[in-house]
Amino acid sequence: MTIPTLFRRPLAALATLGASLMLMLPAQAEVVFQDITSPAGIKAWLVEDYAVPIVTIRFAFEGGTAQDPMGKEGLTALMTMLFDEGAGALDSDAFQIALDDAGAEMGFGASADATYGSMRMLADQRDQAVPLLKQAIDNPRFDSNPIDRMRNQLITSITAAAQDPGTEAQLQWGKALYGDHPYARRSQGTIESLNTITADDLRARHQAIFARARLTVGIVGAISADDAKAMLDTLFADLPAEPSLTPVPDVVPNLGQDLRVDYPLPQASIFMAYPSVPLGDPDYFATMLMTQILGGKSFQSRLTSEVRVKRGLTYSISASMVGFDHSNSLLISTATSADRAPETLKVIQDVVAELAANGPTPEELADAKRYQIGSYPISELSSSSAIANTLVGLQMKDLGIDYITRRSDLIEAVTIDDVKAVAQKLLTVKPTIMQMGPAQGQ
């Protein structure tokens, strides 16, 4: 089945600006998503594009660092560092030389909720590159020398950050918001937990996560649908059908706390966590627009306007929705001269209270809608890697191949009363606030 999704924009309504310069431009480019299924039943989304002779594949397995067993924190992170350190018949050295000779770049990584892999290859060396990726996916070796080297690199980076106040702040923040939930743990683990990890642990983790049922794949570039289907079977058909995932409970962040990390820094950093809502919630798009108005990437956002532009208190302030699979929050963060921290905090609280009490103006809401609708194709289609990310992200959230069109409609449907209601609901909650900087009174 193929459902083309077109990213075409109507001519922007900018007649008043530079109208005399407006010319008829040639037809605009378009990006078409195809939904493909391989003979063995592996599904993927594909964007065929022959302008540049490269092929990019990205894939994700459900299950990330939050799956690490208690006492084995860092297991998934360590695993993702070992896929180019030997697979199948090739040891670390032989594998890396073969990959280099194949002209391909391979990467693996993990978030709290998923494990990712990708490869970017030259189209004319695809037959050399794909078998190496297959070996990495199916038969990583987990030899002891690379395990020890990567473990030591993680331990060195943990040691190196140990005296940095930012490390303490991060730990306190996770603990305060998430308590005993896995989201509070450090994804790279601890020196103690890393030292307990064995090759068998890594093999078991690989076995548990790398399976066909919770796999999503995006392919972009100079490759036909038939060749892409064959590639899917080469890479994934030999994996077990079902993963063996540990259920991760939902967690509501603990708000209303006041935290401090005292350290004689030139600036004080301020972090504030408010409640938020997950994708799929009826209030999701109203919350997204509210967050944009409060602290989006524009000088017009209320926080940037009041804190940076009008008062020169900071270089950067933002509000953003932090979405995990099992927890959501709205985060405000900034940094300011230590002696101006109380003033900055007061300004932020006033801005938040004003939005909660009165909601946005109609102009602000219209601007935020235009930004959210317009920026999606621009940021999601800027390169093959960006497109492949989008293809995987949309599938992981089960949003459907027509999502981008539906998303615009859902955003347009949000009313000023909707935004006012979510602002009233979310921004009147007492946030958890953390300040990192010189002790008060210093």
Added chain:
Amino acid sequence: MNKNFARIVGLALALSLPTLAYAETASVAPATETATAESAISHFFLDNGMEVVVIPDHRAPIVTHMVWYKVGGADEAPGKSGIAHFFEHLMFKGTERHPDGELDRVVASLGGSLNATTTSDFTAYYETVPPDALATMMDFEADRMRGLVLTDELVASERQVVLEERNLRIDGNPQAVLGEETAATLFQNHPYRIPVLGWRHEMEQLNRTDALAFYQQYYAPNNAVLVVAGDVDADTVRTLAEASYGKLERGPDLPPRVRPAEPQQNTMRTITLRDPRVSVPSFSRSWVVPSYLSAAPGEAEALDLLAEILGGGNRSRLYQDVVVKTGVAADAGAAYTGATMDPNAFSLYGAPQGDHDLSEVEAAVDAELARLIRDGVTVRELDSAKARFVRSMVFAQDAQSTMANIYGAKLVNGGTIEDITQWPDRIRAVTPEQVQAVAAKYLDPSIAVTSYLLPPANGAQ
């Protein structure tokens, strides 16, 4: 938020970020063998002297519009450090036709993004928008090239913002403080010794008069390069550019950008920063070497390949021998800042693993350099490094913003389109003997600058 993010290209000495620069190793050119007539790059000048490059890319309905000015931190008057970057911030403060905030609001309403960058050598402004907004973007950029309006109040408030930016990027980060002072030690005369953000005491004094003088001197069409990459064609860009930028009057001709050159360096220098936040020590060793634009033919290409072979990634000698085989180091590598106008840094760096001492890492890194100078490089490792460079130019075509940056950064510094398109051939032509020769010629231990980032003398708190 990255508003007015200063990409500081002056030096690449940070220990864990060996290349903050537009490293030449990432540099690419269009793959001529795959280029079609449609994707051909156009290059021309407007009547008022403004240089224009168009890089068509019709894969997605996006266009990247950039204006690059031939002025950066290294062109500032003595005592006015930071003015180029500070002025970049002020360029967002509005004109008579388009008041403060309007550009930002229009770009946001299109779903686009905008930002600016200041380095030692250039200042660049860009917007990424749908193609039908290109004319509007040109109207804004042309307008603010000559029509900026500044008040004392706006200037004072924005000065606080750049001071906070300095706090954020430099003063709160021991590694950044050391990097800044390493540059000030490595360069004894050239202005790459001065931070692009500025020295704090000079930043605090910058005012509206300084800003307007700087603006009058440097912001004119004949001192700028327009780069448009994306879903557009050259004829449309030419028509739109003539109708906007083309209306501006040519400014006075500026003298050639000749900065004070480095004297002969004669001494080994060492600088040390101890900080309680540091618990794993590290070091870097740096030299001033020619850049692509200042080197004798072939030398910059050889230096680039030398950095790749010696310490460019997980196949490099430093990584394989000092990290993998002996396990002495947790990290070790090399970096070459070759993309700048004038000679810049070549650096080696490393940090120990586990119980190993920093002095063991230093000795191992020095031994690798000595071995390379004595025995040279193999054909096999040189061919692999060349293949990585040549394919990087194919991969770079995947992002229109990458292509726009490559062409803009080369032309604004006085380079040519051929410098980019012929780069793969010049890389292929480098011999093992040339790589060995530049290592021997430039990486003389007796004139190196060594920087140490160390824990407190009495151990960590």
